[in-house]
Amino acid sequence: MNLRDIRTIIDKNWLFPSLEDLTGTGISLLRLQNTYQITTSQMANGEIDLKFRSQKLTSDECYHIGRVAYINNDFYYALMWMQEALDRFDEKNKRALISRIDILDHLSNEGNIENALALTQEMLAIDPNHVPAKANKVYYESLINGQTLSKDQKKDSLASSEKIGSSSKKNFRVRKQRQNNYLELSEVYKALCRQNRAKLSHKRQAKLFCRYRHNNHPYLILRPVKEEQLFDEPTILLFHDVVSDTDIEQIKVLATPQ
Template identity: 45%
Template sequence: MTEKIITTTKDNHQQMIDLKTLKRMFENSQYPKYEIEKQIQETIKKLSNNDSPQPQGNIEHALALSEEMLAIDPSNERGLANKDYFEYILQNRTLIEPQAIKDFNSPNDSDSTSTTVKSLPSQNDLINKKNYKVNNQRLGKDLEKLETVEKLCRDTNTKLDPHRASKLVCRYRHNNHPYLLWMPIKEEQLFDKPEILLYHDIIRNADIDEIKSLATPRLQRAVVVVNSESSKQAPVDYRISKSTWLKDEDSPAVARLSRLISATTTLSMETAEPLQIGNYGIGGHYDVHVDFSSNPDDELWENDGKADKCNRIATWLTYLNDVEQGGATVFPEIGVRVTPEKGSAIFWYNLYTSGTGNM
């Protein structure tokens, strides 16, 4: 998963955040420490390697992270090798300085074609002279909007305006539906306009395990439509995850969830897509987007009753596990943040009754 962070995102600033998250997991997680450490060391090297598809060239940060890892495990061979590698790269950087280039190109006394190079300074000398530049500038457009989204993702204490929050309600819902009358579901209103609803304890652990066991071996790199005319799909760097699709006939657990969604939302599932299962792993993300086609010329607006050609009226998102860090679903335009909670689900409408998008 860490390799995917480096090779699929052009945001080097985000790569550093992901590496720090991995390090915290290494120190605190129950996950096998050897596996996390291995991924961190490989990722650090890719972060600085000019052969990487998206190199950052930030050797100083890579060296610092390697030294932090060696403080945890001083005898780690991979960490020691990385440390030597980065120090070597930093030392040889002096060759780009004018004097170093001059020394390199100066012929020796024998007037032969060979060259001489002065002794390279030590790592401490390099640091003291500060004759290198830290390449940590964040590039790209709409950085202000992006940083607002990231702040919302990180801020676990996000709160709505008290006046607005006072109008939101929690309730038991059954819709007079036989499926829910014997056990109404717990509904929490997270926002009123547009309405975003959170449902607690919506699915049994046994069904979660069944769905995950079916989906895991089928997971593939998630794609998006990159050409609406040809419906061509391809992986993109703004959606880093794996996904697959499950139908009702694949398992009784999937069929039960579909019936529950229909009973809760009072929407028919006849034209609904199959259940999409997503796994974001470590460092995965999906940039800000809408869950419907906003192009009036798209064939999805020509509703002929076929499930694969209908625009998405609404979205139901079920959380199949808790997360140690991150993983939030955010709505940046209204400042709403939802932290994943195993067995819960959120629901919102993508379209108004007129069929136009609910932006």
């Protein structure tokens, strides 16, 4: 059996998650983190809910989540997850799929030139022959030398990130703030997702209701939809039993890798 035959068998019978599945999972985790305001450390430690604890993530896993965010241009969470990957990185772990340089390379894209230079210098301390790092070092130094910032401005720039660790391993904390162009509407939407009836007064809870809705549709008149009001202002409704068990099973069949 040659390599082409093996590849054909794998393509036809491969049941493990694909790269697309892995990327989709990472995007879903980032969306949950963003919507419910879960810190990167909490997610990495499996502390998603007070009643539920999952397995802690490794440095490799944190890196790959950060990589998904990076590819999707969400540099805020990319830096958060890369920092988490760096904090969990173990030089003695021979089974690691990534290197310290891989993480530092992504962290150096934060946007702060001084930090980028320090991280690049750390990369060169690990691998003096790292070609991209050598080129970046020259580039960052030229930018710094060409700056005309005042003394106070330079202090503000340096204070934007917190330096930790020893001088032999410069490790910088990335800035934990959103850029100014972050949409306020998105924040409103996520706040609605976090709402629950426990925040309502008894008087407001008493006004919530359940009903059957049909909107005068012939099919729905025979089988109206079960509607439950979860929140009054703004109105949040939950519809029960919209998809039948048969439809659910059909969707599961269609979603199964062929």
